[in-house]
Amino acid sequence: DAKTTQPPSMDCAEGRAANLPCNHSTISGNEYVYWYRQIHSQGPQYIIHGLKNNETNEMASLIITEDRKSSTLILPHATLRDTAVYYCIVRVAGGNAGNMLTFGGGTRLMVKP
Amino acid sequence: GAVVSQHPSRVICKSGTSVKIECRSLDFQATTMFWYRQFPKQSLMLMATSNEGSKATYEQGVEKDKFLINHASLTLSTLTVTSAHPEDSSFYICSAQYRNEKLFFGSGTQLSVL
Numbered sequence: 001d002a003k004t005t006q007p008p009s010m011d012c013a014e015g016r017a018a019n020l021p022c023n024h025s026t027i028s029g030n031e032y033v034y035w036y037r038q039i040h041s042q043g044p045q046y047i048i049h050g051l052k053n054n055e056t057n058e059m060a061s062l063i064i065t066e067d068r069k070s071s072t073l074i075l076p077h078a079t080l081r082d083t084a085v086y087y088c089i090v091r092v093a094g095g096n097a098g099n100m101l102t103f104g105g106g107t108r109l110m111v112k113p
Numbered sequence: 114g115a116v117v118s119q120h121p122s123r124v125i126c127k128s129g130t131s132v133k134i135e136c137r138s139l140d141f142q143a144t145t146m147f148w149y150r151q152f153p154k155q156s157l158m159l160m161a162t163s164n165e166g167s168k169a170t171y172e173q174g175v176e177k178d179k180f181l182i183n184h185a186s187l188t189l190s191t192l193t194v195t196s197a198h199p200e201d202s203s204f205y206i207c208s209a210q211y212r213n214e215k216l217f218f219g220s221g222t223q224l225s226v227l
Contacts, residue, residue, distance in 0.1 A: 034215075043119070043206045043218035044157070087156075101147075101208070101216055103157040 004088045009108040012082075018075040020107050022088030025069040030092050033064060034101070035073045037084040044087065044103075047073065078111045085109070115141050115211045119219025126197055127227055134192045134222045136207030142187035143209035147216070148180075151204040163190040197226045 005023040012018040024033065032051050036044040048055055048062045050071075055062045061074040075082055087106040116139040126132050136146055144165045149157040161182055162170040169182035179201075181193040190209075194201055207219045 041221065041223065043221045046215050046217060049215065102159070105156055
């Protein structure tokens with residue numbers, strides 16, 4: 001699986017949009033971009049994933065650049081409960097070997113009042 | 114979304130005892146489950162891949178006799194930490210594959226060995 005690079009920490013004001021970047025310059029054509037987050041002392045929570053088109057769900061939006069070498073997770077209106085470590089992961093969907101998720105350091109997002 | 118239940122959420126045990134952690138996929142069948150370990154302020158580290166009906170595959174450096182994994186059914190995998198020692202104290206997390214797309218995670222088990 002391709003390696004990802006994320007800033008170690010970010011701050012965001014409550015109610016504002018949080019934009020979390022991720023670089024994955026060695027991503028392969030069949031690798032998806034996944035985002036998970038982990039709130040303190042809990043298991044990671046799935047947020048969103050995409051291949052090349054932008055995606056949106058009830059939690060967030062995922063913007064993937066045209067060359068797929070980077071992406072941005074957008075939380076449109078951050079709340080204090082969004083304070084967590086956010087992990088960007090690229091992996092091949094399907095198949096046993098491709099299901100392993102390799103977690104990097106993630107971005108520690110602190111939402112402040 | 115799919116639910117993965119992990120139990121217990123917290124366990125304190127004496128050194129030398131064994132501890133069993135259960136991971137259940139509640140509303141879907143999971144042929145493959147994964148076990149991770151996480152130390153404070155560090156990222157998740159994959160320990161092993163649990164395959165239903167076959168032996169688990171362990172990552173390099175993980176002792177298979179120390180961390181026994183059983184995946185007896187399509188909805189249950191167990192991790193047993195045998196003869197636990199204080200250095201085994203950690204946050205253990207399981208995950209299960211859903212429809213070849215997503216992995217859903219349990220809520221984790223905080224193990225403290227005295």
